[in-house]
Amino acid sequence: MRSAIQDLRFALRMLGKNPGFTLVAMLTLALGIGANSAIFSVVNAVLLQPLPYRDPARLLYLTQINLQTQTNGIFMSFPKYTQLAEQSRTMESVAAYFASTLNYVTAREPEALNGARATGNFFQVLGIRPALGRTFLPEEQQPGAADVAVLSDGFWHSHFAGDEHVLGRSIVLDGKPATIVGVLPANFRFPLQFPEPDVWLPRVADAPFLRPEQVRTGAGYLIVIGRLRDGETLSRAQAEFDTINARYREQFGGFADADKYGISAVLLETGIVGGMRTGLMVLLAAVGFVLLIACVNVANLLLARATARDRELAIRKALGASGPRLIRQLLSESILLSFGGGALGVCLAAGAIPLLRALSPGSIPRLGETRLDGAVLAFSLLLCVVTGIIFGLVPALQAVRGELHDTLKEGTRGSTEGGRGKFRSALIVAEMALALVLMTGAGLLIESFAHLMQVNPGFAAQHLMTFPLNLPPDRYGQAPQQAEFYRQLIERVKAMPETEGAGVTSYLPLTGAIRFVYFCAEGRVCEGIGKDPLIAIRQVSPEYFGTVRTPLRRGRVFTEKDNATSQPVVIVNQTVATRYWPGQDPIGKHLANSRDMLQREVVGVVADVKFNALNVANSEEMYVPMAQIPWPATALIVRSQENPLPLVAAVRAKIAEIDPNLPVTGILSMEDVVSTSVAQPRIIMGFAGVFAGFALLLSALGIYGVMAYSVSARKQEMGIRMSMGAEPGDILKLVVGQGMRLALLGAAIGAALSFGLTRLMATLLFGIRPADPFVFGAATLVLLFASLAACYLPARRATRVDPIIVLRYE
Numbered sequence: 001m002r003s004a005i006q007d008l009r010f011a012l013r014m015l016g017k018n019p020g021f022t023l024v025a026m027l028t029l030a031l032g033i034g035a036n037s038a039i040f041s042v043v044n045a046v047l048l049q050p051l052p053y054r055d056p057a058r059l060l061y062l063t064q065i066n067l068q069t070q071t072n073g074i075f076m077s078f079p080k081y082t083q084l085a086e087q088s089r090t091m092e093s094v095a096a097y098f099a100s101t102l103n104y105v106t107a108r109e110p111e112a113l114n115g116a117r118a119t120g121n122f123f124q125v126l127g128i129r130p131a132l133g134r135t136f137l138p139e140e141q142q143p144g145a146a147d148v149a150v151l152s153d154g155f156w157h158s159h160f161a162g163d164e165h166v167l168g169r170s171i172v173l174d175g176k177p178a179t180i181v182g183v184l185p186a187n188f189r190f191p192l193q194f195p196e197p198d199v200w201l202p203r204v205a206d207a208p209f210l211r212p213e214q215v216r217t218g219a220g221y222l223i224v225i226g227r228l229r230d231g232e233t234l235s236r237a238q239a240e241f242d243t244i245n246a247r248y249r250e251q252f253g254g255f256a257d258a259d260k261y262g263i264s265a266v267l268l269e270t271g272i273v274g275g276m277r278t279g280l281m282v283l284l285a286a287v288g289f290v291l292l293i294a295c296v297n298v299a300n301l302l303l304a305r306a307t308a309r310d311r312e313l314a315i316r317k318a319l320g321a322s323g324p325r326l327i328r329q330l331l332s333e334s335i336l337l338s339f340g341g342g343a344l345g346v347c348l349a350a351g352a353i354p355l356l357r358a359l360s361p362g363s364i365p366r367l368g369e370t371r372l373d374g375a376v377l378a379f380s381l382l383l384c385v386v387t388g389i390i391f392g393l394v395p396a397l398q399a400v401r402g403e404l405h406d407t408l409k410e411g412t413r414g415s416t417e418g419g420r421g422k423f424r425s426a427l428i429v430a431e432m433a434l435a436l437v438l439m440t441g442a443g444l445l446i447e448s449f450a451h452l453m454q455v456n457p458g459f460a461a462q463h464l465m466t467f468p469l470n471l472p473p474d475r476y477g478q479a480p481q482q483a484e485f486y487r488q489l490i491e492r493v494k495a496m497p498e499t500e501g502a503g504v505t506s507y508l509p510l511t512g513a514i515r516f517v518y519f520c521a522e523g524r525v526c527e528g529i530g531k532d533p534l535i536a537i538r539q540v541s542p543e544y545f546g547t548v549r550t551p552l553r554r555g556r557v558f559t560e561k562d563n564a565t566s567q568p569v570v571i572v573n574q575t576v577a578t579r580y581w582p583g584q585d586p587i588g589k590h591l592a593n594s595r596d597m598l599q600r601e602v603v604g605v606v607a608d609v610k611f612n613a614l615n616v617a618n619s620e621e622m623y624v625p626m627a628q629i630p631w632p633a634t635a636l637i638v639r640s641q642e643n644p645l646p647l648v649a650a651v652r653a654k655i656a657e658i659d660p661n662l663p664v665t666g667i668l669s670m671e672d673v674v675s676t677s678v679a680q681p682r683i684i685m686g687f688a689g690v691f692a693g694f695a696l697l698l699s700a701l702g703i704y705g706v707m708a709y710s711v712s713a714r715k716q717e718m719g720i721r722m723s724m725g726a727e728p729g730d731i732l733k734l735v736v737g738q739g740m741r742l743a744l745l746g747a748a749i750g751a752a753l754s755f756g757l758t759r760l761m762a763t764l765l766f767g768i769r770p771a772d773p774f775v776f777g778a779a780t781l782v783l784l785f786a787s788l789a790a791c792y793l794p795a796r797r798a799t800r801v802d803p804i805i806v807l808r809y810e
Contacts, residue, residue, distance in 0.1 A: 007332040014333060021305060022337065025298045029341025029387065031694060032287075032294030034348030037372075037380045039287045039687070041353055043280050044376060045369040051269055052187060054127020055227075060237065061192070061271030062094070062224040064257060065264040072264050075220035077257045078205055080248055084224070084263065087244050090237040094226040095122040096204050099193055101470040101633065102173045103663055106159075110663035112470060113155070115173070116197035117204050123150075125227050126190075132156075133167045133182035136202045147178035147201055153186040155198040173199065174208070175474025191272045191365040192223060208473055209515075209633060214595075218255030218530070225268060238265050256518060256595075259530040272365045275763070279684045282761050286441065286691045289434045291383070293698045295391040296431040300702060302334065302395035303424050304709045327396045334392020335385070342384035346377070363679035394423070421710070425742055428706050432746020432783065433753060435692075435699040439779040440754040442692035444765060445685040447775055451767030452678060458609030459509060459548040463500070464670035465644040466508055467636040467651060469662070482630035483564065485658060490541055492654045493638055498647060501639040503544030506631040509609050510677040514538070518594035519622070521580040532594045535576070536611060536621040539631045544623075545571075545606060547639050548670075553577075555587045555604035562625040570600035571623040577605045579620065591622070600624065613677055615766045637670070644669055684764065696786055704790035707739045711798045719803035728799035735798050739791030740784070747780050754779075 015022040050056045062084070064074040076084075076096070085094040097118035104111045120136040123129075130150065140148055149171060151160075160166045170177045178201060189196065210219050228237060241263040252258045316326060350372050357370050476482050486504050493502040507513045516534045520526035542558040553574055562569050570591060577586040590599045608618040626634075636655075640647050652664050668676075675682075711718070718731055758770040768775070 004328075004332075007329050008336065010329065011333040011336050015336060018305070021301060022340075025301055025337050026341040026344060028294045028297050028698065029338060030344035030348060031698075032291035033342045033345030033380060033383050033387065034352070035287045035345075035691065035694070036291050036383055037346055037349035037376055038352040038356065039280075039283050040379050041349065041370050041372060041376045042356060042364070042367065043284050044373075044379075045371070046273060046280060046364060046366045047277060048375070049366075049369065051272070052189065056269065057267070058092075058228040058230070059126070059268035060091075060226045060228060060234070060265045061268045062226055062241070062263060062265050063271075064220060064261040066260055067262050068260060074261065076222045076224045076263075077218040077220050077255070078207075078215050078222060079218055079252060079255060080245075080257055080263070081204075081222050081224055083248050083251075084226075084241070084244055087247070088226070088237075088240060090229060090232040090240045092227045092229045093121050093125050094224060095119045095125040096222040096224045097122055097193075097200075098204060098207065098221050098223060099197065100208065101468070102199060103175070103470055103472045103661075104199075105172050105175075105661050105663075110661045112468070112663040112665040113173070113198040114195050115199045115201060116193065117201045117206060119204055120202060122200075122225075123184075125225055128184065128188055130182040131185040132164060133180075135182055135200075140202045143203070143205065145203065147173070147176060148181045149173070149178040150182040150184060150200040151180060152184050152196060152198050152200075153188070154196070156183045171199075173201070174472045189366070189368070192225075192268075194362040194365075209631075218252065218257040220257055220261075226265075234265060234267065241265055254529060256529045274365065276364055276680070278761070278763050279680070282441065282764065283684060283687050283691075286438055286688055289438050290691050290694050290698070291387065293431050293434050293695050293702070295387050296427045296434075297698055297702045297705070298334075298337065299391040299395055300424050300427055300705055302330075302392060304705070327393075330396035331389070331392050334396070335388035338384045338388030338392075342380055342387075345383075346372070346380050349376070349380070359679075359683055362676070363683060424706050424709075428703050428742045429746040429749065431699050431702050432743055432787070433750035435695040436747055436750025436779060436783050437754045437757060438688075438692045438695040439783060440750075440776055441758055441761060442685075442688040443775040443779045444758055444761065444768060444770065444772060445681070445688045447772065448765040448768050449678070449681055449685045452614050452681060455610070455614040456607075457510060457614060457674065458607050459550050459670075461670040461674050463640050463642065463644050464548065465638050465640070465647055465651070466668050466670060466673065467638070467655070467664055468666045469504075469634050469636055469655075469664065471632040471634075471662070473632070475659070475661075476632060479564070479630045482632055483627045486541060486626055486630070486634070488658050489636060489655065490543060492657065493636070493651055494543070496647075496650060496654070498640055498650075499638055500641055501543055501547035503547040503637050504541040504626055504634050505544055505637065506539040506626075506634050507611065508635045508637075508673060509548075509611050510613065510673055512612050512677075514611050520592050520594055520597070521576075522590040524580065526592075526594065526597070529594045533620065535591075536619060538611075538621070538623050539626045539629050539634075540623050541626045544637070547637050550609055551607040553605040553607060554585070555602070557604055557606075558623075558625045560627075563627040566628075568598055568600040568628060569603045569625065571604040571606055572602055573606055573608045573618070573621040575608055575618045576620045576622065615681075681764070681766075696783065699783070700786045700790040703739055703743060703787050704793060706742075707735060707791050707794040708797075710738065711735060711794045714798075718798050723803040731799045732792075732795045735795035736788070736791045739795075740788060743784055743787035743791075747783055750783075751776060751780060 051059065053059060062076065063072060064076050064080070065072045066074065081094070081096045088094060095118065097116050099114070099116045102113040102115035104113045118136070120138055120141045123135045131153065135150055136148065139145060156162060156166065166180050166183070169180050171180065204222060205215055207215055207221055210221060228234070245263045249258045353370055353372055357368055359367070471482055471485060476485060490502050490504060493499055507515070514536045517537050518529050518532040519535045520532050526532060540558070542560060542562065545552060545557045557571065558569070572586065572591070581589055586602050586605055589602045591602065592599050606623070609621065610616065610618070611621065636651070638644065638647055638651055648667055655662060655664055721731065754776065755771055762770050
């Protein structure tokens with residue numbers, strides 16, 4: 001221990017004598033270790049940390065799966081959930097919930113809350129106990145029972161100042177009173193729902209967006225979770241669910257979800273993480289490559305420094321120091337460098353983590369749980385130890401290998417440089433290869449994102465503002481009331497001079513929110529609910545298509561005459577027209593909802609609109625007039641002549657003129673809606689691009705350092721060549737050629753590695769192949785150009801060598 005402390009003290013003195021070397025090495029390592037710590041903090045929170053519930057390994061996420069297309073994640077119906085909860089023997093308990101928007105009227109101003117209705121055992125399944133009060137009682141689940149409310153901790157603090165006497169107080173939600181019976185703990189999060197609900201209510205059968213007969217006959221709207229019995233497995237549970245589903249199909253053959261859907265079960269953790277696992281693993285691998293490149297750079301710096309210390313080390317050996325003793329001394333310096341860089345890196349990570357959490361909370365599940373905790377610090381400590389050994393051990397071994405007699409002889413400087421030079425060259429080749437892998441992967445993601453953003457969404461997002469509306473059932477419980485509200489609102493907003501158009505839709509594009517119905521097209525055999533094809537349905541006002549500028553392909557759009565007393569009409573998208581009436585004119589054809597079989601005449605065909613995501617194939621979609629089938633939860637869309645933000649206050653005032661108690665929150669521009677829909681690929685692309693930039697910079701600095709040292713060590717050779725007639729251009733070609741041979745070899749190895757590794761990111765790409773030749777070629781050219789620039793600077797210095805001065809000095 002005493003000798004180890006001596007080594008550390010000596011290492012500190014030596015590093016202090018070379019502040020430039022020490023600072024460069026520590027900053028290089030800080031960049032690599034800090035980036036790794038920051039990304040690992042995200043991976044740790046999202047993938048590694050267990051869910052904050054009791055015994056989370058037994059929690060399952062249960063959805064429906066389309067047995068024909070194998071599409072998973074479909075909401076479950078109330079009858080199927082009930083059957084599952086009553087008949088399952090592998091499950092300890094099964095719970096369900098659905099999210100909704102609640103209108104909350106206070107003395108200050110109306111407010112729209114994020115709400116959820118859950119079964120009485122929902123919190124018990126998760127193992128969550130309220131911080132205050134209780135959750136739901138069995139009798140509160142009965143139809144017609146009075147509403148009670150369980151508040152989130154955030155809502156309790158923001159609206160009731162954390163008052164512990166809040167229990168028993170009443171709040172008015174959607175025009176009906178609800179008694180507060182509990183407050184959830186501050187650390188409760190449920191990542192399957194974003195944003196987090198402010199208020200939880202009982203009775204999942206009370207779905208305001210569905211008619212009672214739809215709830216009873218298999219409409220899917222529930223998110224279902226369950227807890228396995230102790231000792232049961234996921235495979236046995238899945239087999240039981242298949243049996244229950246077959247029984248359900250026999251018993252409820254006419255229900256909407258009976259024939260086409262099965263039950264799919266995954267671990268709740270898997271359901272939450274979704275498709276982010278591959279993306280995060282790619283980022284973790286990318287940032288690991290950055291750290292390896294940083295280690296290669298520092299190893300090269302240590303090799304150069306070891307050459308300058310040859311005589312010092314030879315004298316130590318002559319005085320009796322053994323090889324292992326010298327290696328330990330040199331490793332002490334590398335470990336100190338690593339820990340110094342690691343300390344700076346952790347500081348960088350600590351500053352980066354709040355920025356990561358603020359990126360896009362809804363795009364990465366559990367991102368809000370990212371923090372610099374003990375696991376991240378332990379990971380950073382491990383990185384410091386491992387990197388200190390990685391970049392310090394080989395230079396230390398090289399440093400003590402030289403012949404003592406040769407090193408001490410005058411005039412034999414650089415006698416050991418031959419072996420070290422080869423090793424430094426090998427490190428540069430490895431650095432170039434790693435950098436090209438990173439640049440190729442980042443290039444593929446950037447090109448993929450560019451393809452994604454070139455997809456036509458079917459509307460023009462510029463100059464559009466969206467205003468979510470949720471008409472409360474106590475004042476707008478009837479269809480005529482809803483239709484009249486929308487008519488007045490559109491009329492008043494359109495009259496504003498700065499408005500170019502205004503319309504209402506039941507679901508905004510690119511939000512993933514949509515309602516599906518079974519339908520039967522004219523000319524096809526109708527089989528009924530559960531057997532006919534599904535179609536997405538939107539209710540829109542007549543002005544909607546003109547406002548969002550969705551092109552009309554054929555026929556006409558809706559008019560004010562398409563109301564509750566007129567002929568039922570429908571507009572379909574191009575996919576429906578092509579698929580169900582190929583080669584025919586769809587105008588005048590009919591289609592019907594399989595539930596009521598009401599024949600609607602097709603009066604128009606519009607372009608396909610992306611309602612789910614830009615990278616999802618177009619689906620069948622139909623539009624019906626809002627005046628014929630009003631919908632309480634909608635979005636007002638307003639187009640302005642220029643910047644739409646100044647419209648916000650004026651539109652809110654128009655809404656308040658009609659109904660001062662109607663809250664208007666969640667206002668977004670349509671460009672923000674589009675941006676949110678691509679947040680996940682944009683984040684992954686952005687990080688990959690930054691890491692590739694780091695890799696390119698470090699690689700260029702690495703080859704520059706090697707070539708600069710080579711020129712410095714070969715001054716005598718350069719002087720002799722020039723004294724014998726070599727031109728500056730010959731020297732330039734010699735030095736640049738040496739560096740570019742290393743760069744080309746590294747690029748060749750990197751291209752081969754990239755060809756294999758980029759196939760692992762195929763699921764992250766859109767509109768591009770993993771082996772895209774353009775991206776591979778562009779990444780290689782950029783790397784070689786940066787290498788050429790890095791080689792040129794030392795080469796120019798070599799051409800300015802004065803042979804007389806160099807030879808006289810030597």
